[in-house]
Each structure stands twice: as C-alpha cells, then as structure tokens.
Amino acid sequence: DTGVSQDPRHKITKRGQNVTFRCDPISEHNRLYWYRQTLGQGPEFLTYFQNEAQLEKSRLLSDRFSAERPKGSFSTLEIQRTEQGDSAMYLCASSLEGEPYEQYFGPGTRLTVT
C-alpha cells in the first residue's frame, strides 16, 4: 500500500501527558499537511510542510503543539500537556508541489484524553 500512513491509529492518554503521532506521506509527495477533526466538523488546518520547511502554522495551534519533518519525508506532531479539548481525530495528508495540489489523506490518529 503506497498511500499515506499514520501511527498510531488510536491513542488514549491522561490529561497532562505528552503524545506524539507519526505520518508517512506518499513517497513522491513533498507537501505534507496536518489537520484536526472533531465530530460533525470538517478537518481544521493545523500546519503544512514543503519538504522539511514548515510553511504555515494555524493561529489555532497553541504553543503546546509542534510538528516536524526533519528529512522531508515522514512528519511527527507532538502535543504537550494534553487537555481534554485535544480529543479529536488528527489527520495527515500529502500532495505534490504544484497545481492542482490534490491532497490525499491518511486514516488518522484518534486521540482520547481522559
């Protein structure tokens, strides 16, 4: 399977703990995106990378969230000091650089903060 993969698929953590998610994009895609989705809403943009450069970070992303893509391949999203409001599906997508920038999503990581 050469699609976008995410790990883990599910994560349950206690409030205050740190969590890290991984995303492996489609191999030839140099753009990688992170989103958060809650029930009944569309995905909410968090950040995106072109190769290893983080080009944009949503103002909605608090200082507790950080993302990296050190070698321009896989990416990690870390949430520090998790809160119950962080419970959501975290989706990763990738695209080629250039029109039409069609994004392909991974299966997501479902985070539950207790």
Added chain:
Amino acid sequence: RKEVEQDPGPFNVPEGATVAFNCTYSNSASQSFFWYRQDCRKEPKLLMSVYSSGNEDGRFTAQLNRASQYISLLIRDSKLSDSATYLCVVISWSASKIIFGSGTRLSIRP
C-alpha cells in the same frame, strides 16, 4: 459568518435521483477548490478538483462560480453507495489558508 459554508443537510433522496450541493466562500482571492467525500469514521477521500471551466467525472459534475463565490457538486443517477458526507475545500495559497466546510450529509434511500 464562516469563511466556507455548506448546508449540513441531511439530504435524503431516492436512488436514481439527481442531487446538488453548494459551498459558498468569502475570500475572493481563493485559488484552489476541491470536493471530498467522507464516510463515517473514515478519512476524507478526494472526489474532484474544481476548475473554472467546470469538470465532470462520470455521474459527478463540479462547477465554480467566481462571481458569486460558490462551488457546486451535482450527482446524477445517485446510488446507495453515494451516501456519505461531502466536504468542500477552499484554498488561498497566497494567504496559506486551507479551509474545509463542515460538510453536507447525503443519504440515498432504496
């Protein structure tokens, strides 16, 4: 007012019917537009890119109306398998804004 708005539905239509959804956006500088479908508890899957000239893929037709700032999706001869939530995405690369609508739920009944 939300930057991207969709009628949440649900749209409940019989199999074989034609159904259309709109998605309005407020940023006139928006450059890229897409439709995704999302099944319950699954990731969004790309359905179509939306071009100024409109585009068609089988039973699906997407249109862009820049003057009125909306995109549309038309589904002809609807199938039971078309039941899903349909999400529009509006992107302004110059502003690095990627905004999904909240989705329109479609339910096709036999």
